[in-house]
Amino acid sequence: MTHTPANTQPYPFAKRVPAIPPIGAAQASSRSDTIPLSFGAPHSDTFPYDALNDAASEAILSQGRDALQYAGASGPSFLLDWIAARSARRAINVEPSQVLLTYGSQQAIDFAARTLLDPGDHAWVEAPTYFGAVSTFRTAEAVLTSFPIDADGLQTDEVEAALRAAVKTGKPIPKLLYVMPNFHNPGGVSLSLERRKKLAELAVEFNFFILEDDAYTELAFEEQALPSIYSFAPERVVYLSTFSKTIAPGIRLGWAIGSRDVISRMNTFFQGSKASVFSQEIVAQLLKKLPFEEHIAKLNGLYRANRDAMVSALKQYFGDDVRFEVPGGGFFVWLEFREDVDTSQFVQDAYERGVSFIHGKQFFVKPEGARFARLSFSYCDEERIHNGVKLLADAYYAYVDNK
Template sequence: MSLQPYSFAKRVPALSPIGAAQATSRSDLIPFSYGTPSSDLFPYQELQEAASAAILQEGRDSLQYAGADGPQIVQDWIANRSKLRSIHVQSNQVLVTYGSQQAIDYAARTLLEPGDHAWVEAPTYFGAVNTFKAAEAIITSFPIDENGLQIELVEEALKEAVRVGQPIPKFVYVMPNFHNPGGVSLSLSRRKRLAELAYEYNFFILEDDAYAELAFEREHIPAIYNFAPERVIYLSSFSKIIAPGIRLGWAIASADVIRRINTFFQGSMASVFSQEIVAQLFQKLSFEDHLEMLITRYKSSRDIMVEALRQHFGDGITFQIPNGGFFIWLKFPDHVNTADLVQDANERGVSFIAGNQFFVKPEGARYARLSFSYCNEEQIRKGVEILAHSYNSYLSKIK
């Protein structure tokens, strides 16, 4: 029998994986493209003990659909920890998900009908954009600067949409802390103004705060949620502070919104056994000591990359030094297209992500994202040197 062509759903974008999903078996490649935590920093011993305890102490219940006490302990921990960002909620306003990517997906499904409008930053996280495309949203982007999303441009666009009778976005997606890829944070005044606009024009804000804990100066600006709790869905993850393989993230919103998002679980819950392990982990791990170790390491890695970039690129590029997170966002001269560097850099032994991958419109050619989180000091110094050689070779060819 011959296999006939099949018409798949058009809402599923035919996109190749980017960044952390581009895992390779090539052992000598220095992966600045990996927006992932360092494997050296996972709390292996404590996780092993926590997993054993979840089986030995709570096994009968922890492996059932509803789990044992773990899900409630995790919800309570998230609600209590969120107070650092001026988020004051009950545990029933916390929904644990399979990573923050599922939280983004379920929130988008809850808010969007096909053809609705979603507004995002430029640049922005491509995983979220792909999710909004799959939901058949019409996506519009607005630039960021050193203080995050340029809210004044968003406000102008809202006024113009009302004036000409165009649709208001169902939500604005924003990364307020240590932006991926920009590395910047949204200023307090802009957080407040965006919250005011959400009430004035009746849209939601998806506040994706995956890197919030990795604040190198230990300063916590109030979340946007604090200023508009009825119009914000706050999203975060354990991936950056424990391990991505745990596959647990969360959404915080009003009880009504959480109830609506929760319908997509069809009466189930996200990985109750993983939640049992995390609950046990909190009893065995000094989280503040663990977090201090993460911040010390990532801050050091950032400083090493900044030093190497200045040494090998000099004034040929510009960038803002991030105060947290995983990323440095490089800006090259106008005539440079970093997409033309990717293959040569890979062949030389270093990977990065070209800037155009982070934009909805065809722009960003002169930018590149480097991650300092995954690699050790030797790899960072060597990788930046290799990237500089690749760049200089590129420049010699386009002169």
């Protein structure tokens, strides 16, 4: 025999794959002539090219004998120290051993899901929420329930009511609650201090873990982000963040912070390996030399201007026909149109006119959210943002006029 015989039987693949294909990548692709307001990616001007090049040379030529091996040189432990120290700004006080470096926070979500959830366990998420996390919870065979956000983030009174009702009626309590506290993707909003405390209390009272995904925390345009939920219940929160927005996403380094107990369990999935020690060495060498505060200030200057350009264009071209919260940081503006609008109905026309966005339904686990749309102001420059919003308005009013 040299090739598959015709009588090959169908193979029973694991039930966990693939209930639903991942969202995002397809929508995020764009023709070169399209203004990609769908792109949730950093602006390429923010990458510290020269400093990265120096750091890579140091990692290869000076540290390479160890940095290119399995265990790495001193970069990985430098990074753990650096992250532990930096996390104090979120009121997180941890030892470096409580930090686990991962391939982007996407992998940390996967490790946390597999550590916290058995198949059939319940995970609660926000509505809207980040689709990458939803896909991961689905491959972990979790049962998903969602709770609405408003201008102050996740509506914790609804979460609390559902928990108390579940206990009364014998319904399942979640094992995990996934929440984005700062500059929510896609909502753009941040969780209030009171709600952070409330969520922490509920996690302890009802014995579930909070997965606190804080990817955008450094991108605060007006004032520093609030203390983390982690700071109010360190034994029941896994806190996640990433270098994807502050250095570069292609380097794929994120991290999880938690109790030693949960971090050592999550680390099981590395099977004795580590997230690329070579990439870690490069980032460590970079952070040794890069004036990080200046770098972040530069990023936030750029993104603030981009946000302002988007907000001003939205006001100019849409007037009162769209509602949104002005985000205090992050990458996204979350548009709410009137109730009978379905943004998926003009996403194709918009694309043909030259602008891409992500329609609302993609951010919900239930069939809802049709009147919403996510715009990103991170990847394009001010002029393209302005022109993109204008094209979006053209597509929107053509859609409304033809309804």
